[in-house]
Amino acid sequence: VKLAIGSDAPVEPYDPLWNLDAITSGGENPHLSRSPGIPLQHALHMYTRAAAKAVGWDDVDVSNKAVKQT
Numbered sequence: 001v002k003l004a005i006g007s008d009a010p011v012e013p014y015d016p017l018w019n020l021d022a023i024t025s026g027g028e029n030p031h032l033s034r035s036p037g038i039p040l041q042h043a044l045h046m047y048t049r050a051a052a053k054a055v056g057w058d059d060v061d062v063s064n065k066a067v068k069q070t
Helices: 018-025 038-054
Strands: none
Touching: none
């Protein structure tokens, strides 16, 4: 997927996890650091597991930014 803003803007790849990585790395530019910030990442995992249990799943695997029913 490509995303461009404005008629003269360069077309760059759009990564749906770009903003999440920027937040979890604690940096303003996600290209400088893609390492996850543990507190927010852990919170997101807890909410993901809680939501999965609420719909009847036993647990979920949240590794590698994928959510799979286990």
